[in-house]
Amino acid sequence: xxxxxxxxxxxxxxxxxxxxxxGELALRDGHDVIGVANGWAGLVHEFTAxxxxxxxxxxxxxxxxxxxxxxxxxxxxxxxxxxRVLESIGENLDxxxxxxxxxxxxxxxxxxxxxxxxVGVPKTLDNDLLGTDYCIGFDTAISIVAESLDRLxxxxxxxxxxxxxETMGRSTGWxxxxxxxxxxxxxxxxxxxxxxxxxxxxxxxxxxxxxxMFSIIAVAEGVHLDTLGGVESSRLSxxxxxxxxxxxxxxxxxxxxxxxxxxxxxxxxxVLGHLQRGGAPTAHDRIWATRVxxxxxxxxxxxxxxxxxxxxNNQVTLVPLTEVAGGQRKLPREIYxxxxxxx
Numbered sequence: 265x266x267x268x269x270x271x272x273x274x275x276x277x278x279x280x281x282x283x284x285x286x287g288e289l290a291l292r293d294g295h296d297v298i299g300v301a302n303g304w305a306g307l308v309h310e311f312t313a314x315x316x317x318x319x320x321x322x323x324x325x326x327x328x329x330x331x332x333x334x335x336x337x338x339x340x341x342x343x344x345x346x347x348r349v350l351e352s353i354g355e356n357l358d359x360x361x362x363x364x365x366x367x368x369x370x371x372x373x374x375x376x377x378x379x380x381x382x383v384g385v386p387k388t389l390d391n392d393l394l395g396t397d398y399c400i401g402f403d404t405a406i407s408i409v410a411e412s413l414d415r416l417x418x419x420x421x422x423x424x425x426x427x428x429x430e431t432m433g434r435s436t437g438w439x440x441x442x443x444x445x446x447x448x449x450x451x452x453x454x455x456x457x458x459x460x461x462x463x464x465x466x467x468x469x470x471x472x473x474x475x476x477m478f479s480i481i482a483v484a485e486g487v488h489l490d491t492l493g494g495v496e497s498s499r500l501s502x503x504x505x506x507x508x509x510x511x512x513x514x515x516x517x518x519x520x521x522x523x524x525x526x527x528x529x530x531x532x533x534x535v536l537g538h539l540q541r542g543g544a545p546t547a548h549d550r551i552w553a554t555r556v557x558x559x560x561x562x563x564x565x566x567x568x569x570x571x572x573x574x575x576x577n578n579q580v581t582l583v584p585l586t587e588v589a590g591g592q593r594k595l596p597r598e599i600y601x602x603x604x605x606x607x
Contacts, residue, residue: 265295267564268313268357271330272303272337272364272371276389276401277545278553279330279363284321285557286361286385286564291318293565298357302335303364304371307352308345325550328404328543339371346374353380359564363387363557365399366592369572373585376570383563384572384585385556389540391438392594395587396574400556402439403548405432405540409443412536413480417448423530424477426468426523430516430535433484437595439540444482445603452603453483453519456595458491464519465527467607487515494518555580 267290271279287297297316306312324331339346349371353360359381362372365388372384386393387400409431420427429449431440437454444452451467453459468479489496496513520531545553552575559573559580571582 265290265358265564266298266356267295267561268298268300268353268360269316269332270300270303270306270360270362271332271334271387272362272368273334273387274336274365274389275329275334275541276387277328277404277541277543278400278549279387280324280327281545281550281553282363282385282387282400282557282560283331284324285554286561287316287321288318289558289561290564291316291321299332300360302333303337303368304339304349305335305337307349308337308339309348311352311356313356325554326544328541328545346371350375350378350380353382357381359383359569361385361560361564363400365390366393366589369393369585370589372572373570373589376585381564381567381569382585383560383569384588385560386572386574386588389432389439390434390436392434392436392592393588394591394593395583396576396593398552398556398575400553401541401545401549403552404543404546405439406443406446407546408540408543409439409482409536410447412534412539413444413447413449413482416480416534420478420480426478426520426529426531427480428516428520428523428531428533429480429482430485430533430537431482432536432540434486435592436486437484437600440482440484441595441599441603445599445606447482448480448606449482449603450476450479451481451607452600453481453487454595454600455484455486455488457597457600458488460491461493461519461522461526464492465523468523468527468529481519483516483519485513485515489513489515489518492519492522494522
């Protein structure tokens with residue numbers, strides 16, 4: 265078989281571990297492994313890909329990023345084309361493993377419905393893919409958030425400041441909440457459970473009345489500005505796929521300015537941004553990316569196309585792509601309430 269592998273959307277620590285797992289197993293069994301360059305873009309217009317060999321996969325389990333390259337590519341744009349991707353798979357591959365988040369898996373599901381021999385792999389730093397307890401890159405992201413909060417604690421306490429730390433989180437608060445929980449944030453602000461600027465100010469003042477003269481606030485980049493007393497700008501940078509590049513909204517800076525303006529706090533802002541994507545994956549990400557990568561290969565060999573290996577109850581389970589392509593997995597109330605205990 266000619267088995268293609270692609271990584272689409274944003275990069276994430278652990279992608280190479282998944283590529284290695286699927287690729288090594290396929291090569292061991294005598295199949296050809298084809299690395300598709302730059303996500304869906306490698307299947308549009310010209311087929312852009314190259315064979316992968318054992319030497320290409322050695323030593324990459326601990327490397328961040330993706331050896332295949334990735335790109336945010338709008339297949340619904342006139343210059344793109346889902347139909348062309350469908351044709352390209354049929355012309356060049358016997359099967360395709362598509363590693364990516366909700367956008368990638370929606371496209372994968374669409375392709376599978378039209379007969380494409382495709383299997384997904386769950387990846388997103390936001391951890392918001394439906395139907396799975398684990399997405400590649402999430403553990404590394406929250407570990408970076410936690411370490412950053414550890415480092416900011418000492419300067420916040422020394423200078424009696426409010427530190428606002430902006431994390432990733434397009435529509436959900438998984439990174440802010442669990443990174444904040446692990447790093448001892450004094451408050452997390454997430455899209456699922458909106459807070460007004462007045463409530464945030466009261467929280468900081470409550471701490472001060474109790475002798476705690478500093479605060480660390482973790483805020484997800486996707487928090488709506490209108491809940492904080494702001495207005496969304498109509499002029500924002502996009503990611504080439506019709507979506508707003510949320511870091512350009514400046515939620516962290518907006519919140520910091522409001523806290524200074526309305527309450528007179530001494531505030532500093534740290535935007536973690538792409539630091540959350542960079543560097544070596546944690547052991548947890550390496551292990552589980554390997555397991556779902558191996559699960560994807562197994563599904564290909566068994567010709568269980570239109571499926572995706574997900575993690576449920578600490579086990580890899582194969583489910584239809586339609587189960588992960590229909591929405592977002594929101595941060596549950598119980599996790600937010602647990603964070604709130606330590607506010």
